Amino acid sequence: MAEMKDCHHHVVEIPVDEEHQQKLSSSMTIISAIQHHPLMEISESPGHLLLLKLWRREEDLFGRRIARRETRMDLIRREIFQLCCFFLIFHAFFLTILFTSSVNSEKGSCQKWWIPSILSVSTSVVFVVLVQVNLWRYWKVWGQLQREKIENRALVRCIQELRMKGASFDLSKEPQSGKRLKSSSVEIKWKPITWCSQNLITICLVCFAGLVFPASKLMLCSGF
Numbered sequence: 001m002a003e004m005k006d007c008h009h010h011v012v013e014i015p016v017d018e019e020h021q022q023k024l025s026s027s028m029t030i031i032s033a034i035q036h037h038p039l040m041e042i043s044e045s046p047g048h049l050l051l052l053k054l055w056r057r058e059e060d061l062f063g064r065r066i067a068r069r070e071t072r073m074d075l076i077r078r079e080i081f082q083l084c085c086f087f088l089i090f091h092a093f094f095l096t097i098l099f100t101s102s103v104n105s106e107k108g109s110c111q112k113w114w115i116p117s118i119l120s121v122s123t124s125v126v127f128v129v130l131v132q133v134n135l136w137r138y139w140k141v142w143g144q145l146q147r148e149k150i151e152n153r154a155l156v157r158c159i160q161e162l163r164m165k166g167a168s169f170d171l172s173k174e175p176q177s178g179k180r181l182k183s184s185s186v187e188i189k190w191k192p193i194t195w196c197s198q199n200l201i202t203i204c205l206v207c208f209a210g211l212v213f214p215a216s217k218l219m220l221c222s223g224f
Contacts, residue, residue, distance in 0.1 A: 041166035048167055055159050055175075062152040069145040076138040080131055080201065087127040087205060091212055094120055102219040116216040124209035132202045139198050151175065 042048045098116055154175040162169045196203070 041168075042162070045167045047171050048162065048169060051171060052159070052162055055155060055162070059152065059155055059159065062148060062155065066145060066148050066152065069141050069148065073138060073141050073145070076134050076141065080134045080138070083127055083131050083134070084201065084205070087124070087131075087208075090123060090127075091120070091208070094123075095212070095215060098216055098219050110217075110221040113217040113220045116220075117213055120212050120216065121209065124205070124212070128202060128205050128209065131205060132199070135199060135202060 042052055094116070158173065158175045
């Protein structure tokens with residue numbers, strides 16, 4: 001007769017302490033928060049996810065355009081600075097040569113004072129026109145840069161709102177810059193002051209050229 005042996009099954013209970021329960025509950029809370037996070041809702045909604053990707057791409061394009069315009073403004077500022085330096089160097093040489101020639105000149109040279117004056121005026125006009133053209137370019141790029149920054153700020157606000165609201169965000173909403181009309185009215189109100197501040201370099205060059213113009217007659221006819 002075969003002997004029957006009883007198999008005894010032992011259940012081992014692993015004691016769970018209070019600290020382990022707290023870690024388990026906190027991890028469950030984190031998982032629940034992640035599932036209900038706005039970014040998770042956006043990832044599960046094709047429309048909101050597509051809108052977020054499009055706005056992020058548009059934000060990147062705005063950043064590139066802003067960087068290009070700032071680089072262009074730096075180049076224009078450098079050109080204006082170089083033109084102003086050449087303007088001053090030319091008149092420094094001009095006045096030096098004029099003063100030297102007036103010391104060693106004869107009395108009849110006073111009648112030809114208009115020749116160096118015309119040379120000074122014509123050269124000054126060329127420099128002033130070049131500086132003014134660059135100033136027009138500079139302020140045109142500056143205006144475009146300010147508009148792009150305003151539109152970029154409006155876009156960034158919409159992206160932040162989309163990330164905060166998640167799937168409850170209205171897909172028909174578009175970035176709007178509401179301060180444009182107010183800023184344009186202020187610019188119209190202070191237009192003379194704005195024009196003077198934007199063309200201050202040209203005004204200074206014209207005033208300097210106006211002072212140099214009678215220098216040839218003063219030096220040639222005053223008998224140094």
